[in-house]
Amino acid sequence: MPTKVENWKDELYGNEIREHLFEFAEQGWDAIPDDEHDAWFERFKWWGLYHQRKGQESYFMMRIGTPNGVLEPGQLEVVAEVADEFARGPEENPEFGEAYCDWTTRQSIQLHWIKLEDIPAIFEKLESAGLDTQQACGDSWRNIVGCPVAGKDEHEHIDAWPIAEELHETFKGNDDYVNLPRKWKVSVTGCDEGCGQGDINDLAYEPAVKEIDGEEVVGFNIRVGGGLSRKEPRMARDLDVWVPPEQAADIGHGMSALFREYGDRDDRFNARIKFLVDEWGTEKMRDVLQEEFVDFELHSAGEDMRDQYTYNAGNGEHGDHVGVHEQPDGNYYVGLNVLVGRMGVEDTYELADLANEYGSGEVRLTQRQNIIVTDIPESELDAFLDEPLLETYEPDPHPFMRGSIACTGTEFCSLSIVETKNRQVRYARWLKDNVDVPSGVQDFHIHLSGCTASCAQPQIADISLRGMKTRKDGEPVEALDIGLGGGLGENPHFADWIEMRVPADEVPGYIENLLATYEDERAEGQTFREFIAERDEETLQELADPKETDYEDPYMHNTKMTWYPYAEDDDMADSPAPTDGEGKPIAPADD
Amino acid sequence: MTTAVHQLDDGAWISVNDSREVNVSNLWLLAESDVCGCELVDFLAEGFVDVGVDHPNIQAKVAGQCISCGQSGVTDWLTVGRVIDPETGEFSGVELSSVHLPSKSTQRSRG
Numbered sequence: 001m002p003t004k005v006e007n008w009k010d011e012l013y014g015n016e017i018r019e020h021l022f023e024f025a026e027q028g029w030d031a032i033p034d035d036e037h038d039a040w041f042e043r044f045k046w047w048g049l050y051h052q053r054k055g056q057e058s059y060f061m062m063r064i065g066t067p068n069g070v071l072e073p074g075q076l077e078v079v080a081e082v083a084d085e086f087a088r089g090p091e092e093n094p095e096f097g098e099a100y101c102d103w104t105t106r107q108s109i110q111l112h113w114i115k116l117e118d119i120p121a122i123f124e125k126l127e128s129a130g131l132d133t134q135q136a137c138g139d140s141w142r143n144i145v146g147c148p149v150a151g152k153d154e155h156e157h158i159d160a161w162p163i164a165e166e167l168h169e170t171f172k173g174n175d176d177y178v179n180l181p182r183k184w185k186v187s188v189t190g191c192d193e194g195c196g197q198g199d200i201n202d203l204a205y206e207p208a209v210k211e212i213d214g215e216e217v218v219g220f221n222i223r224v225g226g227g228l229s230r231k232e233p234r235m236a237r238d239l240d241v242w243v244p245p246e247q248a249a250d251i252g253h254g255m256s257a258l259f260r261e262y263g264d265r266d267d268r269f270n271a272r273i274k275f276l277v278d279e280w281g282t283e284k285m286r287d288v289l290q291e292e293f294v295d296f297e298l299h300s301a302g303e304d305m306r307d308q309y310t311y312n313a314g315n316g317e318h319g320d321h322v323g324v325h326e327q328p329d330g331n332y333y334v335g336l337n338v339l340v341g342r343m344g345v346e347d348t349y350e351l352a353d354l355a356n357e358y359g360s361g362e363v364r365l366t367q368r369q370n371i372i373v374t375d376i377p378e379s380e381l382d383a384f385l386d387e388p389l390l391e392t393y394e395p396d397p398h399p400f401m402r403g404s405i406a407c408t409g410t411e412f413c414s415l416s417i418v419e420t421k422n423r424q425v426r427y428a429r430w431l432k433d434n435v436d437v438p439s440g441v442q443d444f445h446i447h448l449s450g451c452t453a454s455c456a457q458p459q460i461a462d463i464s465l466r467g468m469k470t471r472k473d474g475e476p477v478e479a480l481d482i483g484l485g486g487g488l489g490e491n492p493h494f495a496d497w498i499e500m501r502v503p504a505d506e507v508p509g510y511i512e513n514l515l516a517t518y519e520d521e522r523a524e525g526q527t528f529r530e531f532i533a534e535r536d537e538e539t540l541q542e543l544a545d546p547k548e549t550d551y552e553d554p555y556m557h558n559t560k561m562t563w564y565p566y567a568e569d570d571d572m573a574d575s576p577a578p579t580d581g582e583g584k585p586i587a588p589a590d591d
Numbered sequence: 592m593t594t595a596v597h598q599l600d601d602g603a604w605i606s607v608n609d610s611r612e613v614n615v616s617n618l619w620l621l622a623e624s625d626v627c628g629c630e631l632v633d634f635l636a637e638g639f640v641d642v643g644v645d646h647p648n649i650q651a652k653v654a655g656q657c658i659s660c661g662q663s664g665v666t667d668w669l670t671v672g673r674v675i676d677p678e679t680g681e682f683s684g685v686e687l688s689s690v691h692l693p694s695k696s697t698q699r700s701r702g
Binding site for chain 2: 034041042414415416451452453468470476500560561
């Protein structure tokens with residue numbers, strides 16, 4: 001039996017949601033009938049809008065999909081203007097202020113505290129600058145991800161940016177694919193470093209060489225069924241298919257049509273294509289693709305470049321795109337570290353100015369929540385690096401600042417079990433001030449995800465943190481499960497979960513103990529990932545113990561039960577929501 | 592009025608009459624659960640896998656784990672609250688600090 005969500009989608013979904021959304025916006029929050037809230041909020045996701053969690057009724061998170069993370073000249077300034085004008089809530093965040101932008105692990109942008117009434121004006125402003133929110137959430141083709149410096153990378157064998165653009169243009173608003181059984185995440189990469197993180201996507205295009213008519217052609221091998229959510233992480237599996245660049249969209253059509261027809265619409269927990277790959281195996285999936293969904297003969301896989309992958313491979317060679325790097329055209333790109341991916345709006349304005357002043361105005365978002373300024377001439381490089389803003393968003397950050405990723409958390413998200421972003425900021429600062437970095441470690445990945453949805457991609461970090469609860473002195477407190485040794489590269493590996501239900505204020509002490517043990521016991525030159533990989537689970541559990549330190553955690557209480565974790569009066573009853581278009585509380589109707 | 596119950600946001604919330612009422616991430620004390628062998632299960636709710644109505648009770652099967660022993664599992668039907676005014680559909684959640692008893696019996700209507 002189809003789920004309720006499927007029934008709502010059958011009634012109305014896709015592009016036509018927009019006109020209803022605009023009607024509601026014109027009439028105000030109260031215009032959405034109470035008994036239709038859930039159906040409309042589900043549909044609004046397709047236009048990039050998530051209704052925020054309980055206590056924040058009438059406010060939305062807005063996601064802007066930027067394919068491959070590319071923000072063309074002028075677009076960052078528009079994003080800052082939208083955040084400045086429209087993304088201010090009733091309370092400020094103590095770390096980030098009143099308005100800010102989040103750069104996400106899928107190279108998108110998230111803004112919070114968006115009011116329904118403002119959405120038409122926001123859409124107009126975004127769309128006039130070539131930006132949009134279409135299919136940024138919901139059950140369809142999501143934002144295309146890839147190597148964030150596609151077209152500007154010395155390591156690429158094929159420029160994947162035109163392919164990402166083609167897929168974006170082909171599948172955004174495409175009536176044939178507006179209503180899939182579940183989200184559909186796609187990665188396209190042309191470099192030999194593995195920066196596209198294809199292994200954790202539903203559909204991955206990875207560079208590969210195939211001999212065609214006696215000539216070696218660079219195209220893409222196809223992998224399917226990767227993903228991290230629900231304690232069921234899967235690496236994308238090799239479909240034994242190679243396509244030339246001109247057929248990339250054809251495979252996109254075929255694979256997403258296969259998913260549309262055969263994905264599970266009766267159980268959303270079983271709907272992602274990773275479960276269909278589990279059920280069928282890749283051989284059957286390839287056969288069905290060939291027989292029912294493409295009208296050309298599929299090539300077998302070409303020779304891939306996975307043995308050269310260095311991105312997040314644990315060897316310290318290429319963990320991210322932070323730092324100064326030369327482009328093939330002789331200009332430079334500079335990757336800036338954005339701690340937990342959140343940037344205050346004034347800083348965002350300033351960065352947009354700097355990108356215009358020193359580069360082409362283009363910036364790019366990475367899957368490590370960082371931002372890259374491209375196209376800086378060598379003659380301008382030193383002056384750019386001297387800019388005061390780069391003292392905050394550093395091109396050469398401390399390893400603990402560099403490696404920190406966090407999802408949205410209970411600040412806004414319905415799913416999260418714990419507070420995340422502000423906690424991870426405090427973790428990174430404490431670790432920087434108190435813990436010796438093991439010698440030779442350049443960047444060290446610590447990812448904090450508030451729940452098993454895994455938006456912070458915890459399973460591919462050196463240290464994986466996942467939201468939990470436990471009791472401390474008899475009282476429920478926020479806690480984290482701790483995993484170790486995850487990463488990508490030629491031999492990707494999901495972290496092994498080693499310490500469970502550690503009170504959140506004892507996690508920094510655990511990491512301190514763990515890294516001291518690593519420094520003491522590792523073989524010469526042994527990386528952290530190698531050190532973890534050679535030990536069995538029992539040994540790993542004995543490596544370190546959690547402990548209290550002078551680290552203070554202000555978010556140990558049940559932040560999910562507050563209306564906003566950082567408000568002085570944070571009880572649900574103190575929430576001003578729902579509010580009207582001016583942000584004023586809407587009084588409950590008299591009986 | 593008819594009571595409308597369903598899961599929202601990938602099982603993170605139970606919606607009762609189009610209002611998010613019960614969320615994951617709370618600790619529930621459960622007696623006699625099949626989740627694990629603990630005498631009293633200190634159960635972290637991580638996701639609602641099924642919801643239903645046994646009027647006036649709102650029930651759910653909940654995925655999660657016992658934080659005492661670490662065993663994961665899905666509960667039997669657990670009453671998470673009641674519709675206390677059938678006219679308005681007003682909902683009242685159960686007291687989390689008390690001990691709850693999941694029931695194997697099937698509820699009358701699925702959410």
